[in-house]
Amino acid sequence: MANQAPVAWVTGGTGGIGTAICRSLADAGYLVVAGYHNPDKAKTWLETQQADGYNNIVLSGVDLSDHNACLEGAREIHEKHGPISVLVNCAGITRDGTMKKMSYEQWYQVIDTNLNSVFNTCRSVIEGMLENGYGRIINISSINGRKGQFGQVNYAAAKAGMHGLTMSLAQETATKGITVNTVSPGYIATDMIMKIPEQVREAIRETIPVKRYGTPEEIGRLVTFLADKESGFITGANIDINGGQFMG
Numbered sequence: 001m002a003n004q005a006p007v008a009w010v011t012g013g014t015g016g017i018g019t020a021i022c023r024s025l026a027d028a029g030y031l032v033v034a035g036y037h038n039p040d041k042a043k044t045w046l047e048t049q050q051a052d053g054y055n056n057i058v059l060s061g062v063d064l065s066d067h068n069a070c071l072e073g074a075r076e077i078h079e080k081h082g083p084i085s086v087l088v089n090c091a092g093i094t095r096d097g098t099m100k101k102m103s104y105e106q107w108y109q110v111i112d113t114n115l116n117s118v119f120n121t122c123r124s125v126i127e128g129m130l131e132n133g134y135g136r137i138i139n140i141s142s143i144n145g146r147k148g149q150f151g152q153v154n155y156a157a158a159k160a161g162m163h164g165l166t167m168s169l170a171q172e173t174a175t176k177g178i179t180v181n182t183v184s185p186g187y188i189a190t191d192m193i194m195k196i197p198e199q200v201r202e203a204i205r206e207t208i209p210v211k212r213y214g215t216p217e218e219i220g221r222l223v224t225f226l227a228d229k230e231s232g233f234i235t236g237a238n239i240d241i242n243g244g245q246f247m248g
């Protein structure tokens with residue numbers, strides 16, 4: 001039988017935060033299409049989800065930095081599973097370093113993966129959402145796009161740029177049943193955080209008023225709330241979820 005559930009496409013779905021978002025949306029009744037980068041990791045990841053009872057999660061391995069591949073990937077998801085109701089842009093990488101040491105590759109890789117990808121996926125789903133008169137787009141940014149971060153000119157620029165796109169697209173789609181929002185997580189307990197040198201990481205944790213890292217599940221819960229049909233009055237917002245570390 002053809003899929004009847006609303007479809008949610010989560011880029012970076014196999015990552016630390018992405019996994020929790022996929023599971024939360026799946027719990028809420030979506031057919032979740034999880035984007036991945038590494039096929040071997042994705043295969044094992046899907047087996048784990050299925051072993052945990054998540055049979056409404058599937059994979060899609062689109063190269064998000066390739067505009068035409070995104071258009072094709074979105075078309076394929078639509079054909080196989082139905083119209084895409086929810087897009088969550090969660091794919092992201094870090095290539096930290098101070099400006100004086102940062103290579104052009106470190107700059108470009110982060111802009112390409114974290115920001116150009118968001119244009120590519122939004123452009124790929126927007127016409128379908130406009131036709132349906134319904135859509136939810138949620139861009140996962142970062143506290144560091146809000147306040148900047150020593151060692152992250154590339155990442156902070158991409159994450160701040162993401163919210164510029166959110167606000168503009170929210171205005172373009174506000175009368176069309178589509179909401180577009182940014183979620184800005186603080187430091188969440190994932191592999192990405194574990195890459196920060198331990199001493200630096202511990203110093204950062206001390207600056208978080210709640211004195212702990214966030215959990216991926218806390219982000220999943222917020223994303224699922226924004227994805228809900230009943231959340232239609234929230235658009236163009238940048239929602240902080242950071243344990244009080246930045247109050248903008």
Ligand code: CAA
Nearest residue numbers: 094096097098142143149150151186187192193196197200
């Ligand atoms: N503030 C001020 N000064 C700092 C500093 C800081 N936060 N961190 C380092 N410095 C100083 C050092 O004390 C040193 O000073 P001196 O030159 O006077 O001795 C100098 O900066 C070191 O500069 P270098 O260019 O040599 O830097 P480095 O090669 O040692 O490494 C770094 C710098 C790569 C940025 C490293 O500090 C680091 O990894 N920092 C963490 C960056 C970070 O928070 N990344 C977040 C990743 S998680 C994420 O991004 C998810 C999310 O959305 C939240």
